[in-house]
Amino acid sequence: MLDYSHNAWLVAASLAVALMAGFTGLYLTHGASSQDTQRRKFTVALAAVILGGGIWSMHFVAMLGLQLPILFYYDALITLISALVAILMVGLALLLLHFRPRTMRTIVAAGVIVGLGIVVMHYVGMAGMELCRPVYTFWDVAFATLASVVLSTLAIWAAYDKRTQRNILLGTVCFGLAVFTMHFVATGLTDFIASEDAGRAGPALNNQVLAMGVTVAVFMICGAFLLTGISFFAPDPDPVDTPMPKPAAFRAGVPYEREGQTFFAEPDKIAAIRAEGHYTVLYIGAEKLFCPWSITVAESRLKQDGFLRAHRSYLVNPTHVSSFERHKDNGTCYFGGVDALTKVPVSRTRLTAIRDALGV
Secondary structure: OOOOEEOHHHHHHHHHHHHHHHHHHHHHOOOHHHOOHHHHHHHHHHHHHHHHHHHHHHHHHHHHOEEOOOOOEEEHHHHHHHHHHHHHHHHHHHHHHHHOOOOHHHHHHHHHHHHHHHHHHHHHHHHOEEOEEEEOOHHHHHHHHHHHHHHHHHHHHHHHOOOOHHHHHHHHHHHHHHHHHHHHHHHHOOEEEEOOOOOOOOOEEOHHHHHHHHHHHHHHHHHHHHHHHHHHOOOOOOOOOOOOOOOOOOOOOEEEEEOOEEEEEOHHHOOEEEEEOOEEEEEEOOEEEEEOOOHHHHHHHHHHHOOEEEEOOEEEOHHHOOEEEEOOOOEEEEOOOOOOOOEEEEOHHHHHHHHHHHOO
């Protein structure tokens, strides 16, 4: 068995990399569930690359700090596979969180997937070592897996239970600690022995070449961290430097017809809008009013007033919702002060956006 130690500076750097990647990926997905499908897919893919790449970068920054009494190198193909495994498994977890109803079961499943992704990435990366073979037992792997899954689930729960800045910061700390703790717990339970059998699947990477690749990856993570952090910690604008707002364009309101005349309703008085063929019905108090707008036109024109599509046939004004009920994979909005309409169904695909608007 070979004696080994770690460079303290690179240990600290590996933790910093995990924290920066965690913050960037978790904050990047903030509000992603309210985006259209194509943009949401792009956001999830980008966050998966950052979080998975952060796991990989943290591992190899720490491995660069591993000091052994012999020279060793890495198999390039296996090293690449370890990065792709981390990205794909984190991506799967994010797809569950942003394309499925966000229940506790979904959060736990995503946390387990991320935890397993960290473990698989670690041991695949270690398998790429040449001229030096890591040795560990089943129970060593099981203990490291348990630590990774528990901490990763805690990180996902902290970041996704409520999508506030405080939760994102707490999730960042938990994610960074999950990656960092799993690596050093697993490494602490691993022994290293010299091996003359290279058995390469791809070209060799020595520490100098690996260090250049890891440096590029860390540089990109740092850049993404700065770009996202500048908006997260942006100060309130200075009133002296803030230009005077332009006067708002005149808006007559939402048209409705009665006895051959067209009237206009103030958007904040409307509780909900229901599709009626190519037209819509406005619900205001005890009144149901015929509107010549289609549901698509109403949605685009009233988006700035906070109206949200709750169902393919309904728009709701969250300020009029008196209570909300969550079902298995959908929900119901109730309107206590609207006699004309007591409740509106919330479809599965709209559930997350409605819950975010209502703060539940």
